[in-house]
Amino acid sequence: MRFPAIFSALLVLAACSPGGDDAPADPVENAWVRLPAVDGRPAAAYFDLNGGEAGDTLLAIDSPRVETIELHETMEMEGGMDGAMRMQPVMSVEIPADETVSFAPGGLHAMLFDIDDDVTPGTPLTLNFRFDSGRDIQVEAVTIGAGDEPPFSDENN
Template sequence: MALGVAACTGPADLDVEDAWVRLPAVPGRPAAAYFTVQGGPEPRTLIRVTADLAVRAEMHETMSGMGSGGGHMSMRPITAVPIPAGQEVAFEPGGRHVMLFDLDRRAKPGATTLLTLTFDDGQRLYRKAWIASAASQTPD
């Protein structure tokens, strides 16, 4: 009976999980923030992300391309990311991410920063993001 009720409840609320920041390999360069957005019962669009330890933040997407010298990776800014109802959208190394510019000197491995995600309907979600070293591939 409980299983049947759970199946009828629909998607959970809009949420953000697994937020973390990788520091830059070269001091003074931007850091990158990663997280997963879990879509709620209605589709939404992520329109802005900020971090309390960064002066400026921009959403970016990494793309691979084929130039005359072979494959290469490039980034481009993105201004909006659709979040389908009930679906996960990942911001991860090698894909979508948030570039964090002019980090505060308190941004050190093991510390945290507060991310604010703003959606097209005005909703804001606040999540603590763990800060990891430049060599980290995961937040651990």
């Protein structure tokens, strides 16, 4: 008679365990940093943010190895030269429920000012993402040199 009780317990545990297609996506994916070509200049971070079932808002990013991180958006200049771009700081970024917001070259990105000198291409860089929901997510970003190919395919960035 113990077999049915053990079998029932295993079924309950299996039903509660995450996995498969129903598992929620990581809130931050594909994080990478393009280091500056010139020492003393800022680097740029790119990543994908998943809104999950409820959505959320990215408020800030910090790192123990970076003095300041700002959220920015690249925009075409109005009334300027055709195709000229400029960057504009943004205070937060809304991530709608069941959607992904990509931070990619030419769009949303994070500017990293005063990175530790020992961060070189290939050095993992810890980034801490703070959300309006109260979640703090820590990820290890891949670092690449200024002229290197992005570590993730274009369809992810």
